């Protein structure tokens with residue numbers, strides 16, 4: 318985590334400006350706080366105005382407009398509620414970010430065709446998709462992508478490149494799903510049917526979007542034309558896409 322916080326004093330007011338960067342979580346938290354000094358040491362709370370923003374994957378959200386500030390000596394805490402008995406939300410802003418689950422998705426594009434698998438069980442059963450799954454403890458995202466590809470299709474990628482990050486928000490799940498998308502054109506072995514997936518080749522013009530996740534037609538064209546991208550997708554009832562934002566980016570690392 319990289320961070321800075323600066324405080325200023327002027328005309329009886331204090332001003333704090335801060336910035337936290339969380340490269341691991343692709344996230345930046347910034348804030349400006351203006352507050353009046355505490356009236357006395359037994360009443361350390363003072364009124365203040367807070368303007369904060371969380372920027373994640375290039376998308377900025379305003380997180381708060383005003384709250385109460387607990388200021389005791391050199392320590393500062395962000396709280397909600399009134400008065401000095403306010404509930405402490407967190408002294409560590411990282412804890413206020415929503416939980417994320419990391420997943421991978423590998424798309425093989427070879428000789429004008431795309432390899433997709435019909436999912437035979439579990440999440441997304443009945444849909445064609447690339448190959449992937451959850452990142453397990455102790456492995457990198459790249460290792461997870463290579464492992465899932467081998468487990469689900471029997472092939473080994475030799476030129477895997479990360480090309481996209483997609484965040485899925487489901488209205489029935491507080492955990493965000495962060496899917497790292499990898500592009501492969503070279504591989505070893507012949508794909509075969511496994512317990513989880515039945516693979517087939519499709520020409521680019523015949524990708525079966527009708528039997529795929531609703532977000533897929535929004536980013537496959539970017540992937541297949543050499544672009545890098547980041548997107549946010551909001552689903553209700555697990556499979557209905559209600560809104561989204563997607564953009565081409567320079568780098569996805």
Ligand SMILES: CNc1ncnc2c1ncn2[C@@H]1O[C@H](COP(=O)(O)OP(=O)(O)OP(=O)(O)O)[C@@H](O)[C@H]1O
Nearest residue numbers: 420421422439440441448449450451485496530532
């Ligand atoms: C919502 N829109 C979506 N659009 C496109 N692809 C989506 C997706 N949502 C999930 N995916 C992918 O679906 C796979 C699920 O993986 P999933 O079977 O749950 O993982 P894993 O193999 O680890 O599970 P089990 O071993 O069965 O527990 C995984 O590649 C993930 O990236």
